[in-house]
Amino acid sequence: MGAIRTVHAWAGAALAVLAIVFGLTGSLLVFEDDWVRASVPAARAAVDLDTARLGAALEAIEAAEPGVKTAVIPSDGVGSWRLYLPDEAFAWADAEGVVVERWRGAGRLETLVFDLHHELLAGHTGKLVAGGAGLALGLMILTGLIVWVPAWRATGWRMWPRSGARRELIGSHRNLGLIFALPLLLFSLTGAAIVFHGTTQALLNGGAPAAPAAPVVGQGDIDWPRALAEARARFPGAAPRMVSWPAGPGKPATLRLRQPGEWHPNGRTTVSIDPATSRVAATTDAQRLAGGTRLFNALYPVHAATIGGWLYEAVTVLSGLAMAGLGGVGLWAFLAQRLGGRRRVRRGRAL
Secondary structure (H helix, E strand, C coil), X not given: CHHHHHHHHHHHHHHHHHHHHHHHHHHHHCCHHHHHHHHCHHHHCCCCCCHHHHHHHHHHHHHHCCCCCEEECCCCCCCCEEEEECCCEEEEECCCCCEEEEEECCCCHHHHHHHHHHHCCCHHHHHHHHHHHHHHHHHHHHHHHHHHHHHHHHXXXXXXXXXXXXXXXXXXXXXXXXXXXXXXXXXXXXXXXXXXXXXXXXXXXXXXXXXXCCCCCCCCCCCHHHHHHHHHHHCCCCEEEEEECCCCCCCCEEEEEECCXXXXXXXXXXXXXXXXXXXXXXXXXXXXXXXXXXXXXXXXHHHHCCCCHHHHHHHHHHHHHHHHHHHHHHHHHHHHHHHHXXXXXXXXXXX
């Protein structure tokens, strides 16, 4: 038990700053749509998913931004188009497809917070560090529970220390960790699973391919109203959520839809469009996928609190604040012990 306690203390000190960053940014991201509606007037518009209107908007976007890669379709949360452009550029466009704001990288608050949470503002390397930290934080929670067992009688509801005394700090750290252990374990492990998505899907599917290969198609200018009409005819009850242009010659365009019952906010039902004919080349029904793939598709909405309504959002916000508090109070207690020990050693030498 002593070894576990020592490992927990030193590893917790090393991870404390990351826990604070992940906790605070995760809590802020719950309010991302609210911030976008407050800061982008076009995002407050009523949503109209009429196929002809969406198709006309896509053609306007394509004409104004020839290199556009992906467009997220307006939804009840955000009533404007979000565009992913080359060279890490982004844009907001109104319901008609007219661009109202452009920025690059972390040039807007919501992308800054997301990039900090997802990849620590360090690109792919930062993403791998974040994923590894998620696994490590999950392990920290489990070892913390093991350390707590012998002292369970001392557990209380006080989550912030009354003073800077080490006993108070440890008590608050212990209480806070116990109260939020389950949601924090869930968010830590789902975050890591999303980062290491290839390994996660392989494990969940027993090594089988997660999705069929994309069809080989021709080249041409897509008639978006026709393509959208054909896609929606295949899945009449689904809402169109995201459009991706062909990644290269012989590659299809992709429309993602969200069927009733799907948790993912952008849906995982896909329709591949042949640019040469603007017709459907292949489809993937998210509700008919293998069980492991459906489970993986549920990880993001669980992690990002896009399901469960305001109650789950509240749990997510409080859990993020708790993670930041655990990191801060734990580091405080760790430093208090080390600095206190050094002071005692110096006083002993002086004597």
